[in-house]
Amino acid sequence: MSGATRIRLHHLTFVDEGDEVLVGRPDTEAYAVLPVDGADLLRQLQDHTIPEAVAWYEQAYQETPDIESFLDDLRELGFIHELDSDSDSDSDNNNDSDNASAPPPPPVRLHRLAKAVFSAPAWLLYTALATTAVAVLVTVPQVRPGPSRVFFAGTLWLVPFVLVAVEIPLIYLHEMFHVLAGRRLGAASRISIGHRLYFVVFQTTLTGIYSVPRRKRVFPFLAGMVSDILVFSALILFAAADRTDAGTPGLPGRIAIAAAYFTALRFLWQFLIFMETDVHHVLATVLGRTDLRGLTQTYLRSLLRPRAERPAMTERDRAVLRWFGPLTVACVTAAMAFGLYSLVRVLSTYTTQLTHGFGAGAGTGRFWDSTFSVFFVVGQFVLAGVLAARDRRARQKGLPQ
Incomplete structure (x- = not known):
């Protein structure tokens, strides 16, 4: 590296954070916090040769930078695209394009959709939806979520299966709002699917938002909670629309109320x-x-x-x-x-319904429903314990989990 006269950098972002500067390469999500003088030197390297950048630094800060160590750090971060040596033709030394940074990456996918989802008309619609839901909750007590509304059907074993089928897409939507809020800013963001024990989980990576000023990073983190409010409001309105002449919600409405309750818990979480x-x-x-x-x-x-x-x-x-x-x-x-x-x-x-089910007598439908429900609930904890023990043994042996 001692023979290098100029470098070509990848597209980098610089975000001032008081006494420090957050420098990043959005396409690889590599970021580093540099002191102001280090960021200034890096900016000089974008448009000048290494000797010119060092000379500028010496004049500006009255000291000589450890340029070899600085370039090594840039290489480890993946910031350097090309490093040209003195053996290059002299005619290239004055070519500004050789010293300029690489062009910025193409626009992120779903950028237009993200802008539409968080546009002014969309916010007016969201406000109307949430306001209407609050009015319905106040005036229609039959659709108010609560712990007792979780059991929307008399069949106990059916409840967890239906709620899981409903909640998984809603959790994905929560994470998708994080992603869209990030992409609205032009920042790379994505969802990955993993598991904790036997539960499927969605994880959002928002590293790309560190390429924008700090004040603009707040909303992408809040966007998932906005999704929860909208989902909760939509479920309440659906339950209200599903009411019978007697004023009680039908089965789809009761499922919506149970899902709204878990959405509220997810919000509080x-x-x-x-x-x-x-x-x-x-x-x-x-x-x-x-x-x-x-x-x-x-x-x-x-x-x-x-x-x-x-x-x-x-x-x-x-x-x-x-x-x-x-x-x-x-x-x-x-x-x-x-x-x-x-x-x-x-x-x-749950205990009350189990008691009634077992009290109906052996061999009855309610008895077997309660029995299967107990095995299902207990089986979840047993399975969780088995998988946790397996993962612990794998970690101890250094094996992939």
């Missing part, structure tokens, strides 16, 4: 900010801290040590923890309290 939920990422973005959970855990563990052995913390970290700690306690307490209340109510209703 986002406030468990110690679990890196949507709200956690919003707060981390606003505060400029990428690892709020790690910061909080470090602080809490330090309280168990003698004061002299506690790790040093910056004043900024202390300022964040002064209000983030109480906020975490408040959010987690509220979410856990509601979750515990819901669990108790659901288990109470």
